[in-house]
Amino acid sequence: MERDERAVARRNWHRYEYGRERGHREFCKIARVNEGMYLGGGLQWSEEDRQALLEAGKPCFEFNQILPKVNAALGYQIANRMDIAFKPRNGQATDDVAGTLSKVAMQVGDNVDLHWKETQVYADGLIQQRGYFEIKVDYEDSLLGEISVEALDPMDVIPDPDAKSYDPDSWSDVVVLRWMTYDEIEANYGEEARAKLEVEAPDEEDFGDDFDDEERNRFGDSTNIGVDRLGEMTVGDGCKRVRVVDRQYWRMERAECIVTDTGDIRPVEGMPEQRIADIIAAGGFRTKRRIRRVRWTVSTMNHILHDDWSPFNHFTIVPFFPFFRRGLTRGLVDNAVGPQQMLNKSLSxxxxxxxxxxxxxxxxxxxxxxxxxxxxxEERGAESGLHIEMKAKTPQEQMPRKIQPNQIPQGLDRIVDRSAMLLEQATGINEAMMGQRGPETSGIAIQSRQFAAQQQLSVPLDNLARTRHLLAGRMLEIIQSFYDEPRILRITETDDRGRPITQSLPVNMPFEDGSGIFNNLTLGEYDVVVTEQPMQITFENSQFVQVMEMMEKGAPIPWPFVLRYSNLAHKQEMIDAMERQAQEKPDPLLEAKVMLLRAQTLTEASKKDKTASEAVNKAVEALYSAMQAAGVVAQNPAVAPLADEMLASAGFEDKNGAPVVDSYGATAEFAPAAGSVPTNTDPLTPANPAVGVTRGIRTPETDGAMQ
Known part of the structure; x- marks a missing residue:
């Protein structure tokens, strides 16, 4: 058994050495140079170049232009945090549980400081080509287990050297190097693991001597440190740290599985019985088949610390590569190293x-x-106010003469300008994105140029979105697999007035009558939705501007909602005072606005009634005029052809067909004329209802008829 354990440990160690020699060692050298170019402070010159310049009496200045440009790219991620949400996919998934899962993911993100760790991973990618998350379950603070997310040093992570895919599911394995003390080994792997390492005898074979490796970052320096052949590092205080190879790899195994109603295959091992019963009740079934599972082996050079099947369905490593091309990775700093070196050398x-x-x-x-x-x-020749006293009778031709200096080579200043321009082209970060414009430029113009400049970061931001989606998917699987016991989470939300409130969120809680489980997170399939949301202060500012613009357009938004999006220090007290004032005494301004609106409404109704009345009056006038005309024709039929000709010439259209005015053959009997009745004999002003309305009632005869 001991021999088999040692063989497994050696295979693990050899796989680590294989990955180190197949590109990881070279990557560490590039990552170290890139980090020095970003940090500056004397790290942009190699030690060989620095010594050569000092021996030649030449300066080696640094003019770090990479730091502000990379920081401008980091600013976008810092100002936009990741917002994880889920939506139901199959029949067992519900909108309520999807909302609960979204709240749990938000609580996990706040608990692990995900935004700041994402910034670190994003910076690792931009500077050192690669960044890595590690997501798993930690039982150190909770017996039920909590999700843990860490940002790993990219120089300690060795991906599969033969892989060429972004997704770790396509890798054959991944190795994480760790330097752990004996106390840390005991805390993570038990007393037996510590005892085996403490009694380990020295080995003659040199597998742990890595003096030619690149130095890892730490707060202290590397002085007073020795590394022996077992990969043990002894610090000056007597504390020993052992190199631990943490490897996860895929392996085929015939295992008992459960197939869900949607066809998904999950291993039964480690799955709660209640969840298995629920899946079977929903239409799933159990079976045995060969599946691909993650094997997790942690070892030193000669001893196994852990070797078992991983409780997770994927590697715990989630990568971020700003520029990825089938296994080849690059960051923003890689192409800026040459222009920065040229700038330093030309300026020096x-x-x-x-x-x-x-x-x-x-x-x-x-x-x-x-x-x-x-x-x-020779020493004082360049001093200001230098006084040289010549001996008496010294000829003019023997007076001291200053050697004329050489002229500055033409084009040297242009090389400096060209180097600065190449830095912008290499990183894609120009002065517009950094906001470096004169006061004569408007803020809107600067924002437009910044938005256009962000297109240069489209590829890194798209890969960041891909990494976020992978991380959110791993988080969802862990929540559904490990958050299966009843627990109460504390979450913080905002009420209708923007006030932060803390409330309890029970999950996987059985009902008292045993009819089911409230917020059962283990059931259902959900899709991952990852969006970007600005930081709180920026988001509230943008909301406030939009609300004010809507109010200017006439939107009836109550003032409490406007105050909610403001940045006033005591806005909650203001909202409460406004609500109390509204209950005690109505706002006179608001009442005036209501009365004005009511008056405007009545005015509109009056206008409608007036229009209808005018239409009726016109119709009555037209009807009266028609009746008068008919009376004239009836009393004098001879005028019918003439009237028809006049109406047709004026463009009148008869709805009944021509002629407009029919001839009337009968002879009308005239009513007896009333005494002293005014008549209208002017053909230019025919009879009108204005006369008939007031007088026609008293004069039944036709007004336009000639007596």
């Missing part, structure tokens, strides 16, 4: 040339200077 050479022109040297004749020796002139 430019300053060196200027310095040499200030003290270009002297030409003197021996024995002509009275107040200083030649070596003193």
């Amino acid at each position: 050479q430019y300053l060196h040339t200027i310095n040499t022109t200030a003290n270009s040297g002297w030409i003197t004749w021996a024995g002509t200077i009275n107040n200083m020796r030649p070596d003193e002139l």
